[in-house]
Amino acid sequence: MHDAHRFITHTVTNQPPPLQDYNAFELDTALKSAVLREAGDWGATDLQIYGGIAGGELLELGFAANENKPRLRTFDRYGHRIDEVEFHPSYHRTMSLAMQHGVHSYAWRNRRPGAQVVRSALAYLHxxxxxGTSCPLTMTYAAVPALQHTPVLAAQWLPRxxxxxxxxRVLPADRKGGCTIGMGMTEKQGGSDVRANTTRAVSRGDHYxxxxxxxxxxxxxxxxxxxxxxxEGGLSCFLMPKLLADGTRNAxxxxxxxxKLGDWSNASSEVEFHGAQAWLVGAEGRGVATILEMVALTRLDCMTGxxxxxxQALVQAIHHARHRTAFGRLLVDQPLMQNVLADMALEVEAAASLAMRTARAVDEQxxxxxxxxxxxxxxxxCKRAPALVNEAQECLGGAGYVEESILPRLYRQAPLNSIWEGSGNVQCLDVLRAFSREPVSREAVFAELGSARGANRAYDRELSALAALLGDAQLVxxxxxxxxxxxxxxxxxxxxIRAGDxxxxxxxxxxxxxxxRGQAFGTLAADLPLRGLIDRAWCG
Incomplete structure (x- = not known):
């Protein structure tokens, strides 16, 4: 009899345990601090609950939803045109959990100071x-201000x-327990220049x-x-239902x-309208201004997302480094890896803090x-995300490049938000436009930045330089x-600085x-408290 043990080539060692069933809110000191700072502390219990879901069931559902992409079914088995998209059960379960906990509606269902902050924190966890599911969740959330321009439509649709x-279920909206909203702006010939759109709307009395x-x-x-x-009055905004009131499909x-490169769990499409029925939102000719109220909130979710x-990339990198040994020491104890992780931790805390501060500004109108x-x-x-996710992949080495890890999915997803809802150039031009047309915007900027003056000399020097630059009426x-x-x-x-740490x-x-510092992550000065920054980012 052969000795089977002779053919065992190795024992698996020096591998991190699976990262699962953790609380994504509880472990995030920076997020908890930002929510408290921006007046959302009253929602901490709801965030704690969803943090456990995001680090548990939702994390597993995400893998299944992305491994099983949506499929278009243009016709049913009998030849009827149906134009339906089929999704894996994991997608539906993800949407159900998200909507149950208010990722799409928390701010509208809790009308109190800080509600937008708590909702943004829920979106951050999700x-x-x-x-991928954040796309319909975000658009449903963001549609509310636009729909309020037409009270009749708002009364019908906001409760849904x-x-x-x-x-x-595929049913008329008034027969469903809840509804989601999407959007259609971009056309082939225009892209970001929506005023070049050619799609036409003809009035038919009570609808178009x-x-x-x-x-x-x-x-x-x-x-x-x-x-x-x-x-007839110019570019306008319309609400177009999927099914009409009598149950027939809209055209x-x-x-x-x-x-797509990423965003695999979500379906994006090209469509034609063959006399589809729709209802005017706002006034004719005010379509851009109306839909921009939706876009402002979807852009908030782009930065939050x-x-x-x-x-998530940082969490994966720190978890790996806390368990993986190389050259006789844990990675997290090695000075150069500490520099990389600490630098990434700074970036993530700053990004999350900026998103929560923006949410508060929205909340306070x-x-x-x-x-x-x-x-x-x-x-x-959105610009910083791809570079940081790639840096996290390096922390894991080859393990961060294979699909069993979440990092390839994060890397495919990372470029999306810089493109969706206006590319980088569009955002920069919007800033210049605000400065040139709305002097109050400069005042708001320097009121915000001036509130941190006096705590750091380098900050104060840059603030003076920035004030001089923005004082130039002819920004290039x-x-x-x-x-x-x-x-x-x-x-x-x-x-x-205002946070006080x-x-x-x-x-x-x-x-x-x-x-x-240099251009890459991991170029912090040697005298900075590297390990302290890492421990702050991972308090578990």
Missing amino acids: YQAEA ITSPQYDA EIVGHKWFFSAPMCDAWLVLAQA IRIQRLKD SAGLMR DTALARILTAVGKYWN ESQSRALVERMALMFQAAIL ATVSDAFVASRIDGG
Whole structure:
């Protein structure tokens, strides 16, 4: 008899345990601090509950939902045109959990100071586990202000889209327990230039008929969409339901689903409207202004979601480094790895803090500040996410590049938010436009930044330089990215300084504003408290 033990080639050692069933809120000192600071502390219990779901069941559902992409069924077995998108059960369970806990509606169902902050924190937690479903959740959340322009539609639809019930059945909206909202703006010939749209809307008394196309129609499984079309009075916004009141399908034809780099659990589509019925939202000719109220909130979620992606990447990197040994020591104890992890931790805390501060400005209806913070934060957080996720992959080495890890999915997802709802150039131009047309926006910026003056000399020097630059009435468009980057870092620094932990704020200013670092992560000065920053990022 052969001795089977002779053929055992190795024993598995030096591998981290699976990261599962952890509380994504409880372990996140930076998030808890930001929620408290921005007046959302009353929602901590709800965040604690969802943090356990995000680090547990939701994390597992995310893998299944992305491994089983949605499929388009254009016709049923009898040949009837149905234009339906099929999803894996994990997608539906994810949506159900999210809506039950208010990822799409918390701010509208809790009308008290800090409600937008708590809702943004819920979205931040959700993004860490499964980002694709955030698309319909975000659009449903963000549609509320636009719909309020037409009270009749608001009365019908707001109870449906703020419902905590997820209802995947294909039924007329008034027969469902809850509804989701998507949007259709982009056309082939225009892209970000929506005024070049050619889709037409013709009045038919109490409704309009829409004929045209949308190059990106997100998301085709929703119950209704806000769309832009050219009416007699100019480019206008319309609510287009999936099914009409009598149960018949609206004349929306899905041409195909987009084959995307990432965002695999979510369906994005190209569609044509063959006389689809829709109802005017706001006034004719005010379509851009109306739908921009939705876009402002979806951009808030872009910056929040990017921060969430970065947070999940950081969690994966620190967990690995706390258990993996190389050259006789744990990775987390090695000076160069400590520098990388601490630098990433600073980036994530600053990104999350900026998102929560923006949510508070939205909550307080501080319009001038919210407009600038949203554009600046959307630009910067979304730009930083791909680089940080890739750095986290390096921390795991080859294990961070294989699909069994969550990091490849995060890396595919990371570029999306910089493109969705206006690319980086659009955000920078929006900042310049606000400065040129709305002098109050400059005042809001320097009121915010000035509140942190006096605590850090390098910060104060940069604040003076930035004030001189923004005092120039003729800001140069070609230099607007450099300006917005400086503003982003100063907003983040101001928030961290006011937070009161000098260990964090001094390290951030020294590395981001005072010229004390290189371009890659892991170039912090040797005298900074590296291990302390890592431990703050992982308090478990």
